[in-house]
Amino acid sequence: MKRTTIHISAALALLLGFAACTQDEAGFLPEGAEGTPVVFTATGLNPAATATAGTRAPVDGNWEGVQSVAVLMDGTVKAYDVTPSTSDNTGATLTSTDPHYWTNHDNITVTAWWPYTAGETTPPAVKVAADQSARKDFEGSDLIVAEEQTVSYGNPTLRFTHGTARVTVVLTDYTEEQMFVRLTGLSTENGNPAVIAPYDKGGDTYTALVAPQTVATGTAFITCKFTNGKVFVYKMKNDTDWQAGKEYTYTVSLAAAYPGYTDDGNGNYTVTSAEGLKNIAELVNGGKTDINITLDKNIDLTGKEWTPIGTESQSYTGTFDGGNHTITGLTINQSATSNVGLFASIAEGGTVKNLTLKDVNITADSNAGAIAGENRGTIENCSVSGSVTSSSNNSYVGGITGWNYRGTITDCHSSATVEGKAYVGGIAGQSDATITACYSTGSVTATKNNTTGYSFAGGVVGYNNGAVLIACYATGSVSGGGDFVGGVVGSNENGTLTACYHATGKVSGASGSTGGVVGRNLQNIGFTTIVTACYWGDNGQEQGIGYNQAGTGETTMVTDGDWQNAVTQMNAALQSAGSEWQYELTGALPTLKKQ
Helix, strand or coil, rough: CEEECCCCEEEEEECCCCCCCCCCCCCCCCCCCCCCCCCCCCCCCCCCCCCCCCCHHHHCCCCCCCCEEEEEEECEEEEEEEECCCCCCEEEECCCCCCCCEEECCCCCEEEEEEECCCCCCCCCCCCCECCCHHHHHCCCCCEEEEEECCCCCEEEEEEECCCCEEEEEEEEECCCCEEEEEECCCCCCHHHCCEEEEEEEEEEEEEEEEEEEEEECEEECCCCCCCCCEEECCCCCCCCCCCCCCCCEEEEHHHHHCEEEEEECCCECCCHHHHHHHHHHHHHCCCCCCCEECCEEEECCEEEEECCCCCCCCCEEEEEEEEEEEEECCCEEEEEEEEEEEECCCCCCCCEEEEEEEEEEEEEEEECEEEEECCCEEEEEEEEEEEEEEECCCEEEECCEECCCCCEEEECCCCCEEEECCEEEEEEEEEEEEEEEEEEEEEEEECCCCCCCCCCCCCEEEEECCCEEEEEEECCEECCCEEEECCCEECCCCCECCCCEEEECEEEECEEEEEEEEEECCCCCCCCCCEEEEEEEECCCCEEECCCCCCCCCEEECCCCCHHHHHHHHHHHHCCCCCCCEECCCCCCCEEEC
């Protein structure tokens, strides 16, 4: 049988759009003569419209530099070499030493693609390089395909289209020396990178090829970092589909895109604005749980709904240093959400320190506290004012943290109003660890738990579960509609209280389970419950411990308003315990001082 070599002309339609606009220019060139090798003649964008950084079929509308394409026909793939036209490199000739042949004059179905790897039988999925900063890696990330196209004997023409989208970033309004630009927050489907280093075309223009995808509103998809530590983030304003064959150009004013924080490149971030703090929260919640954060100035969050830093599954493990600055107006209204506060959860090893939260307004389901919903790390030198509320029947709610679970809290105070139904305290709803030198002046209210009937209200801690309180006090009112109410602790179960007191604010609750210092003092078999040198005065209670099942406890009522003897005894107990804290009496009530 006579075999006639297939002659095919192909038009390369580079579907490139600017700023989400499509520009589609394709042309069909004259067919070749019968019996000649397969020929692809391709045209694309006008070269005058391309960048000056170079030319390439996949990226700039011509074939220069493409080495070979694959042609699939009748189940067989053959490689064809590419020779760009010398007069117009938007055209090219594709030849093969082992070409396909016509066996008759019937139409045939052809699929062709580039790049081609030996052994491929179908076009590959789009998979771009993470580092496209080099021209060859940028170009090599593209995929062009002529998919199952019918060609005729007399005019065998293929039309190629892009499998990738192209994203171009033009930077304006900056004076800093630039370090790098990245596309971030990208889809990782089919093994594509979440972060891409684009190609620098010059003139503050960067470009990269990406897999087609939808970029959600609010995604920080452009990040620029400078040598002075400033980091600029550009967020997508609306859900946007990056489609194959289109170019999307974003002109970014860095003056407007500054995210409100700087990054030294070693995991240390300095926050300079409310927007910066919000952006930092997004970084942590996106997986950077170990970064260190420092406030550079006071932050006003008034009128802004807050999403806590970290989550229950991604607790914060870094160090947050407030620098003795103040965050004002922290507002969270998430009555169906647990682990709520400035931080959702502080993990073991995580630290929050040197911070004031002013006028917080927090409503949550459970584990609610102004600093953190749950604390497994360290909280120190922090203060809180405002209100923290939970309506859950099983709520852990406190001025500083809802649940101090294996964490430590030192030198903190709260004037916040704290309300809940189960475990409610001026500093912590429940503590299973150590709280030292903390005090609360706000009111604490625990309404009755409608599920179990139990509730625990304490001026410092609602439920002290095998935990230690040293040198802590409260002066606000404490009331409970359930079972156990104490000026310092609602229930002390297998715990230790040393040199703690409550004064002036009224303590009210059920008879027999309400005390000036402790509502219930409970000791289980094999455990020890200790209350040493603790005092109360002028809070409406006649007993220091309401229900003393443990049978232990040194609590003394100050009846004459003179706290000097109490200070002497509490300081002796603190010295005996090896504490670096002491009380001093410079006014009507004792205050704490670190030695």
